[in-house]
Amino acid sequence: MIDSFQVFALAALAVGFAGISKAGFGSGAAFASAALLALVMPPKVALGIMLPLLMLIDLAALRPFWGKWSWPDAKVLILGGVPGVAAGVWLFSVANDDVLRLLIGLVSVGFVAWQLWTGATKQRVVPIWGGLVAGCVAGFTSFISHAGGPPAAVYLLSRGLGKTTYQATTVLVFWVINIAKFVPYAFLGAFSLQTLWADIILAPFAVLGAVVGVKAHYVLPERAFFAVTYVLLTLTGAKLIFDALT
Template sequence: MDLTSAPILLAAVAAVLVAGISKGGFGSGAAFAGAVILALVTEPQTALALMLPLLMVMDVTALPAYWRKWDPVAAAALCLGAVPGTVLAALVFRSADADVTRVLIGSIALLFVAFQMSRDRGLIRTDGLPGGRVAGWIWGGVAGFTSFVSHAGGPPAAVYLLSRKVEKEVFQATTVLVFWAINLMKIGPYALLGAISRDTLIADLYLAPVAVAGILTGIWLHRRIPAVWFFRVTYVLLAVTGTKLIWDGLA
């Protein structure tokens, strides 16, 4: 598959912009939508491998804006917990075929939408949940697993950070730092599993400026505009694409 063909690059540009804007702080947590979109036009493992270096470019671009504004206790707990979660996910990823991966990615997308909508309506509350180190290790393990198989570690990390009642900027800074670390953990296993290839890296070179533009746009919007409309559009997008991936995987 030619990852630099016009149809795939157009889909990739849209995917990377959505991920970058979210990762920059405007609609935080929905950055994995990029991988979900790409999985519709490429093999799911290829979509994940293509997005990983771009997510790392986004991490590096976003870090200076949130430097030392994170919660150090929460960040350390989540990163430590993510290690066994990442190892477990690598073992699952190694034995899963493309259709199983499609179902996994699609299911996580729909669960994300259900979680966010339930939280927005007050059906799920984080008040009273444990916010200590042990809870951080547990949620970090879940985040490491879901991040590896679909780049969707945001919701588990969000549950933990919200239980600690951190401020908006501390929340965003902590997630940027944590997923910078988790994405670094994923490079070796992705390479060993053969997901990262010369073709994905060449496509990444084309898309790196788009990743930076998305991050800078997200940072700008984060400080000026409520994220409600971005979230609504992203929910619909994830619901449709997630359902399509599950359908394709089962069919």
């Protein structure tokens, strides 16, 4: 657990990064925070620490973006996401995580390459059924690794949303999905007095990261925002592919 300054510094950095990513840039790279924590503690403990902090970040980001989301697109992802969480509960102990990481990584990187190939003026809209599939995958990968951002981004980035509408929609979607994850996490033993104490220590960094993320969101021009989002999606996809193959 957090038993040294080095571990605390890494955890604070990871949580602050999650806050900036979730509150400002569509959650694309927030999953990396759990991966960083897993370097210095058991993965199950890292996931248990991160979920309440991610929920705190959701709350901090919800008010600035309240009502600015695309409800039709959010509804599609949520309707797919909740069953995806249920599938994550069921398959948590038997799923082949590396195959899943590889598939999501290939989809993420492939989507960016596809959009660059077709050009910004020729973006193709992912259909509703594709959004339901993306939501289901996002719910599942969010449950097992807090990595729901890339599948959701694949759907939302194709919908032609403005940067604030896009960001607000991701905040709403993952607020609901993270709530749906909480009770199953408790039953699976992911929470303890130690994880609670770690959350109390790290909560200020989560809120600070969220505040910085919201401010950065409004400072960046729309073109730069989506450039950053595509970069984050590429990096997260590449990281998932690397993790799967190594």
